[in-house]
Amino acid sequence: MLSRKKFIKQAALASGAIMFNSSVASAADYITPIRLTILHTNDTHSRIDPFPMDGSSNQGLGGVTARAELISKIRAAEEHVLLLDAGDIFQGTPYFNVFKGETEIKAMAAMKYDACTIGNHDFDAGMENLATQLTNHASFPMLVSNYDFTNTPMEYKTAPYKIFKKGRLKIGVFGIGIEGSGLIADNLFGNTKYLDPVQKANELSDLLLREKKCDMIICLSHLGFKYKDNKISDEILAKETEGIDLIIGGHTHTFFDNPIIYKNKKGSDVIVNQVGWAGIVLGRIDFEFSKFSGKKIMGNHNLFVSQKTIG
Amino acid sequence: MKKKLFLLFIISFSIFIASCKVTYRATVLQFKNYKISDTIQVSKTIQSLVKPYKDSMQKNMGVVIGHADKLLDKKLPESSLGNFMADACFKMAEKKYKTNIDVAFVNYGGIRLSEIPKGNITKGQIYELMPFDNLLIIQKLKGNVLQKFLDLTASQGGVPMSGMTMRIVDSQTGKKAIDVLIGGKPIDPDAIYNVVNPDYVANGGDDAIMLKNIPQISAGYLVRDALFDYIKELSAAGKHITAQVENRVTYAQ
Numbered sequence: 001m002l003s004r005k006k007f008i009k010q011a012a013l014a015s016g017a018i019m020f021n022s023s024v025a026s027a028a029d030y031i032t033p034i035r036l037t038i039l040h041t042n043d044t045h046s047r048i049d050p051f052p053m054d055g056s057s058n059q060g061l062g063g064v065t066a067r068a069e070l071i072s073k074i075r076a077a078e079e080h081v082l083l084l085d086a087g088d089i090f091q092g093t094p095y096f097n098v099f100k101g102e103t104e105i106k107a108m109a110a111m112k113y114d115a116c117t118i119g120n121h122d123f124d125a126g127m128e129n130l131a132t133q134l135t136n137h138a139s140f141p142m143l144v145s146n147y148d149f150t151n152t153p154m155e156y157k158t159a160p161y162k163i164f165k166k167g168r169l170k171i172g173v174f175g176i177g178i179e180g181s182g183l184i185a186d187n188l189f190g191n192t193k194y195l196d197p198v199q200k201a202n203e204l205s206d207l208l209l210r211e212k213k214c215d216m217i218i219c220l221s222h223l224g225f226k227y228k229d230n231k232i233s234d235e236i237l238a239k240e241t242e243g244i245d246l247i248i249g250g251h252t253h254t255f256f257d258n259p260i261i262y263k264n265k266k267g268s269d270v271i272v273n274q275v276g277w278a279g280i281v282l283g284r285i286d287f288e289f290s291k292f293s294g295k296k297i298m299g300n301h302n303l304f305v306s307q308k309t310i311g
Numbered sequence: 312m313k314k315k316l317f318l319l320f321i322i323s324f325s326i327f328i329a330s331c332k333v334t335y336r337a338t339v340l341q342f343k344n345y346k347i348s349d350t351i352q353v354s355k356t357i358q359s360l361v362k363p364y365k366d367s368m369q370k371n372m373g374v375v376i377g378h379a380d381k382l383l384d385k386k387l388p389e390s391s392l393g394n395f396m397a398d399a400c401f402k403m404a405e406k407k408y409k410t411n412i413d414v415a416f417v418n419y420g421g422i423r424l425s426e427i428p429k430g431n432i433t434k435g436q437i438y439e440l441m442p443f444d445n446l447l448i449i450q451k452l453k454g455n456v457l458q459k460f461l462d463l464t465a466s467q468g469g470v471p472m473s474g475m476t477m478r479i480v481d482s483q484t485g486k487k488a489i490d491v492l493i494g495g496k497p498i499d500p501d502a503i504y505n506v507v508n509p510d511y512v513a514n515g516g517d518d519a520i521m522l523k524n525i526p527q528i529s530a531g532y533l534v535r536d537a538l539f540d541y542i543k544e545l546s547a548a549g550k551h552i553t554a555q556v557e558n559r560v561t562y563a564q
Binding site: 033034036045046048049050054055056057060061062063064065066067068069070072091092093094095096097098099102103106107110111124168169182183185186215216245256257258259271273275279280281282283284285286287288289290291292303304305306307308 | 334335336337338339340341342343344345346347348349351352353354356357358360361364365367368371372423424425426427428429430435438439442443444511514515516517518520
């Protein structure tokens, strides 16, 4: 049995050690930010092979084998990676006409995509087919929060959001789909109900931020970058919502030279990025997270943005 | 006793540190766009995953079915690629439905290659050009309904068409189609025209709501098959694709 004196001495040493460790850890956290690498594609449109070498302007570009190799190299160099897609995985090459999306989904699963959202062309071979391809071949969730699939073959096949834990970070990702009417044939869209993107985005941001305590909110959107009229777009979504940090866009096949920064309803930065189509470009955005006291999170904040020169 | 106090202090301080609410926030962003090109090595894993699909595809899709004398490109308000496709739909609808056709349209957004280079054309290219299983259908449209549809296409910057010409003009209520000539004659608001469209458009796609409730004559014939059949006919007659821009759709000044 330990003497009382010895016990006190050991206990003091132990708590000293705890205190020392935790303060060292905190100090290190303040000094060394946590890095998160977001890799993203959109509108890959069944482009399994690179564009053929036929003199067209995109010849030799794209292709899943090169994309996969690049992704695995980045994964080897970075600890925390999220690989995301903003929809329209299907349609565009004979691979889809013949195999109905099997090749595309299998390749994405092999590249270890973390999540995707749904594009209008993902309905092209029918909802039943999409459900089958996801069930049989996908290892990642299809996220969409503003489609109500009740009483359709896609019921229970998607999720509104998913939270990814990366080190000490919690990243909330949710999906937004485009209005089907006038775009997706009635027989393909079926009983799907389209819900207001701004309302859903605010609902989910609120849930992910306040209830689920996420450190970052990403929206995978197939709304399209922007339009001449007031049609809902990523630009409008960015400005009219609060809580989203990053919108990975698609649909309009827009090649961004750099991510575009908008101010949301509360004056905080929202980043929008899109990388054209056909897997010609893989987008990469690296965030550095620093530690703050809990109170500051609700205030508006700005990002320091620069182009990555290496890696 | 001093030691006890010190211990208490240490314990409470540790608790304080541990309970201190901290949160992470992104402060720095760096971006990079990687062009995916053949300078990047290929992933062997993905290559072997894709191979069986690719082999089966190439056997089928590599077949040469025709020849383009010059590059066919996709542009608005009019382009060689659009004219080739609209002409194919016009000619093949006439043949398939054994009736006279007045005009044929192809939805611009449904053209999924931006160009077809000069030279041989493969079956696979036509699949890429028109991957959708859209049907080639006929609607009997009154001139005034056709005019509404043309105004819509004018507001969208034009549409590939065959059998007619028009000019796009800016008006106070947006862009309109004027000087519409069908088969060389001015459009008659009361006449009935045989109009060919992909069923996607006839079902109200691309905002063509004026077409939505009009009956369709359909033989279950795919737009893509019309393209195949048209090219096969040209090839069988020893002809190449020679489509060009010929002022079917222009802007009025």
